[in-house]
Amino acid sequence: MNISNSIVEKAADATAKMTPNSVVRRVRGLSDRAIAWLFIAPAIVLLLAINIFPLIWAIYLSFTNYRANRPNAAVEGVGLRNYERVLTDPDVWQAMQTTAHFVFWTIVLQTVIGFTLAYLIDRKFRGHAFWTTIILIPMMLSPAVVGNFWRFLYEPQIGLFAYAVSWLSGIPTSDIRMLGDVSLAPWAIIIVDTWMWTPYVMLICLAGLRSIPDYIYEAAEVDRASAWRQFWSITVPMALPFIMLAILFRGIENFKMFDMVTLLTGGGPGSVTEVASITLKRAAFESWATGRASAFAIVLFVAVFGLANIYVKALNKVKQR
Amino acid sequence: MQKKSKALLGLASALMLSSALPNLAKADELTLCWAAWDPANALVELSKDFSAKTGTTMKFEFVPWTSYADRFLNELNSHGKLCDLIIGDSQWIGGSAENGHYVKLNDFFDKEGIKMDDFVPATVVGYSEWPKNTPNYWALPAMGDVVGWTYRKDWFERPELKKEFKEKYGWDLAAPKTYDQLKQIAEFFQKREIDGKTVYGASIYTERGSEGITMGATNVLYDWGFQYDNPKKPYEMEGFVNSPDAVKGLEFYKSLYDCCTPPGSSNVYMVESADAFKSGQVAMQMNFAFTWPGLYKDEKVGGDRIGFFPNPAEKAHFAQLGGQGISVVSYSDKKDGALQYIKWFAQPDVQAKWWELGGFSCLNSVVNAPGFAGSQPYAQAFLDSMAIVKDFWAEPSYASLLQAMQKRVHNYVVAGNGTAQEALDGLVKDWTQVFEDDGKI
Numbered sequence: 165m166n167i168s169n170s171i172v173e174k175a176a177d178a179t180a181k182m183t184p185n186s187v188v189r190r191v192r193g194l195s196d197r198a199i200a201w202l203f204i205a206p207a208i209v210l211l212l213a214i215n216i217f218p219l220i221w222a223i224y225l226s227f228t229n230y231r232a233n234r235p236n237a238a239v240e241g242v243g244l245r246n247y248e249r250v251l252t253d254p255d256v257w258q259a260m261q262t263t264a265h266f267v268f269w270t271i272v273l274q275t276v277i278g279f280t281l282a283y284l285i286d287r288k289f290r291g292h293a294f295w296t297t298i299i300l301i302p303m304m305l306s307p308a309v310v311g312n313f314w315r316f317l318y319e320p321q322i323g324l325f326a327y328a329v330s331w332l333s334g335i336p337t338s339d340i341r342m343l344g345d346v347s348l349a350p351w352a353i354i355i356v357d358t359w360m361w362t363p364y365v366m367l368i369c370l371a372g373l374r375s376i377p378d379y380i381y382e383a384a385e386v387d388r389a390s391a392w393r394q395f396w397s398i399t400v401p402m403a404l405p406f407i408m409l410a411i412l413f414r415g416i417e418n419f420k421m422f423d424m425v426t427l428l429t430g431g432g433p434g435s436v437t438e439v440a441s442i443t444l445k446r447a448a449f450e451s452w453a454t455g456r457a458s459a460f461a462i463v464l465f466v467a468v469f470g471l472a473n474i475y476v477k478a479l480n481k482v483k484q485r
Numbered sequence: 486m487q488k489k490s491k492a493l494l495g496l497a498s499a500l501m502l503s504s505a506l507p508n509l510a511k512a513d514e515l516t517l518c519w520a521a522w523d524p525a526n527a528l529v530e531l532s533k534d535f536s537a538k539t540g541t542t543m544k545f546e547f548v549p550w551t552s553y554a555d556r557f558l559n560e561l562n563s564h565g566k567l568c569d570l571i572i573g574d575s576q577w578i579g580g581s582a583e584n585g586h587y588v589k590l591n592d593f594f595d596k597e598g599i600k601m602d603d604f605v606p607a608t609v610v611g612y613s614e615w616p617k618n619t620p621n622y623w624a625l626p627a628m629g630d631v632v633g634w635t636y637r638k639d640w641f642e643r644p645e646l647k648k649e650f651k652e653k654y655g656w657d658l659a660a661p662k663t664y665d666q667l668k669q670i671a672e673f674f675q676k677r678e679i680d681g682k683t684v685y686g687a688s689i690y691t692e693r694g695s696e697g698i699t700m701g702a703t704n705v706l707y708d709w710g711f712q713y714d715n716p717k718k719p720y721e722m723e724g725f726v727n728s729p730d731a732v733k734g735l736e737f738y739k740s741l742y743d744c745c746t747p748p749g750s751s752n753v754y755m756v757e758s759a760d761a762f763k764s765g766q767v768a769m770q771m772n773f774a775f776t777w778p779g780l781y782k783d784e785k786v787g788g789d790r791i792g793f794f795p796n797p798a799e800k801a802h803f804a805q806l807g808g809q810g811i812s813v814v815s816y817s818d819k820k821d822g823a824l825q826y827i828k829w830f831a832q833p834d835v836q837a838k839w840w841e842l843g844g845f846s847c848l849n850s851v852v853n854a855p856g857f858a859g860s861q862p863y864a865q866a867f868l869d870s871m872a873i874v875k876d877f878w879a880e881p882s883y884a885s886l887l888q889a890m891q892k893r894v895h896n897y898v899v900a901g902n903g904t905a906q907e908a909l910d911g912l913v914k915d916w917t918q919v920f921e922d923d924g925k926i
Contacts, residue, residue, distance in 0.1 A: 232562055233558065233562045233580060233584060233881075234583075234584055234881075235562070235564075235584075236584070236585065255892075318749075319749055320748035320749040321747065321748055321749060321766075337748075338748035339748070341748060341749055341751065343749070343751060343752065344749055344750070344751025344752070344899065346900045346901065346902070426694065429693070429752065430692065430693040430694030430695075430752055431693055431694065432693030432694075432751065432752060432895050432899060432900065433693070433751050433895060433896075433899040433900035434693075434892070434895050434896035434897075434899065434900030434902050435892055435895075435896060435900075436900060446888055449555060449559070450554075450555075450884045450885075450888055451882070451884055451885040451888060452562070452884065453885070453922075
């Protein structure tokens with residue numbers, strides 16, 4: 165303790181000696197509040213430049229006919245026409261439905277499986293640390309690697325997934341076309357996302373379970389509460405804020421799902437896996453309809469922001485119970 | 486103190502000088518941007534002659550096909566200086582010309598005596614001209630390419646298969662001349678066991694994300710009578726894009742997909758199609774001609790085992806154009822050097838060597854030379870194919886037009902939603918909207 169203190173003091177002395185007198189004089193004249201602003205200012209400037217300015221710029225562009233690939237063309241205001249086009253476009257609504265389908269099912273599966281795994285890991289059985297590490301591996305991989313890896317697994321002729329399903333069900337491997345079949349392709353993506361991100365949900369749930377004090381369970385034991393009763397009356401309610409936090413994070417992330425879908429199906433077959441982010445990317449960076457794409461981005465932003473806000477309020481209520 | 490200052494000044498000067506030296510050396514350096522594929526490697530080899538002759542170092546920026554358009558169109562739209570020369574896709578010509586990305590080459594061609602009549606006419610229209618069929622040149626035809634077919638000649642020549650085929654269909658098993666024949670062959674080979682392995686009929690383009698299924702479907706649709714618009718009234722698409730013949734063509738493409746492709750062929754483009762052929766999965770393969778030299782050299786399926794044929798005919802006879810022209814990027818600081826490269830590249834002897842190395846020259850003196858057809862096993866098929874080419878829209882909004890077709894066609898052919906008539910009617914609607922947005926109708 166003393167040694168570290170003396171190191172800090174020496175470092176402070178050295179820094180003070182090295183600071184030019186002109187700077188020392190200026191800093192001495194500043195109030196604590198001014199110094200606080202001085203430290204915060206770079207972060208605020210960065211935030212304004214990287215987050216706020218592009219957002220304001222996108223809002224402006226959403227009311228124009230601007231196309232990024234025609235920088236020399238006159239930019240004209242179009243009022244609410246871009247928003248009208250976006251909100252009446254059947255493709256946009258189909259993409260939103262597809263996205264909602266993904267978000268719903270990935271959240272349901274990841275929450276149920278993630279919480280179950282966390283509950284089992286929390287039992288601290290022999291080798292639980294090893295299994296925790298194994299379960300976490302998919303989450304550590306790059307989505308690009310995961311996408312390509314699963315594309316091969318789903319391959320009807322050589323893929324392990326088709327082989328395993330065929331072995332279990334007796335259906336010929338050539339008929340198990342996970343990525344080419346309209347009804348299976350959305351599930352193919354849901355399976356991959358669940359495989360990759362369930363460990364993340366598990367980690368958050370595990371943190372929740374570990375935060376429950378042991379004495380509550382001891383008191384329940386004294387009251388002769390059954391294991392089932394303890395689970396529903398103590399474990400689930402006390403872990404609920406953590407579960408809801410995991411749902412919030414995964415919901416926002418999956419609303420933006422892009423890389424996995426692009427790698428696995430490219431939005432196909434047809435448009436059954438074309439999620440909102442792919443439609444947006446196509447409008448913005450392939451069609452270069454920058455104004456319309458900006459309007460679409462704003463609509464998405466408002467939808468996510470609005471839903472997240474409602475959800476956070478619900479989360480706070482749960483925490484306050 | 487003064488000595489110290491002088492020493493520091495000297496050090497700083499030396500550092501500045503040393504950092505400036507590489508810039509001086511880079512003045513004679515040109516960057517050429519293209520897709521990362523076999524012909525690009527041939528161009529690297531070819532360009533060594535240019536460097537030896539002029540002392541200009543050639544740098545290459547090659548991007549995989551999957552991100553080629555995204556990467557370089559972003560570069561052009563942001564007025565980037567990365568590329569001095571670019572070999573841009575044929576569809577980019579309209580947008581690149583109208584948005585000022587490419588240098589107009591008419592004056593340069595006139596000054597240097599480069600005549601567009603010296604190049605295969607279809608490639609001049611496809612790769613160089615905007616507006617189409619007008620003498621406004623934005624590129625020099627660089628890499629001729631077209632969708633054609635390869636087949637397993639060794640399987641076709643097996644006596645027992647020939648006999649069985651003749652008995653079943655009543656004609657000799659050989660490279661098909663019509664689509665009916667192509668489908669019969671594909672059906673014949675579908676799920677057949679050859680050398681202890683299950684094989685399939687044909688690999689065709691079905692890719693959803695970029696342009697794959699459009700390149701494949703149009704290749705077939707043209708032959709049934711599909712037209713982009715009324716030849717007498719531009720942008721009038723009703724009755725041309727969705728004509729009864731076009732509908733039949735699209736129905737045929739779907740039937741070919743359903744009957745005769747390997748399982749899991751829902752997202753196939755150039756690489757996947759070549760892989761299906763190389764791995765001995767399919768009897769026939771639809772692919773751009775650029776893949777042919779590599780496949781011919783392949784140890785397992787190349788040499789005597791492979792044959793080549795142009796797109797079969799039906800009511801009409803066309804093939805989907807691929808390929809690119811080479812352009813000078815208007816944002817480059819080295820436009821003069823880039824023009825010198827084009828001047829060098831246009832020379833007949835350089836073009837002849839380009840063909841030898843694996844590039845597909847578009848120069849008449851090369852492709853019409855007496856020995857050309859016999860110079861490579863695929864040369865005749867290439868010549869025949871280039872004689873029947875037709876290209877997708879090259880409008881500035883080609884990407885929106887392409888996206889619409891990708892969606893409509895994939896929805897019908899692969900996903901099996903709706904009918905061919907509905908798909909093409911929807912396409913007319915989408916394309917009309919794009920041209921209305923552009924103020925063209």
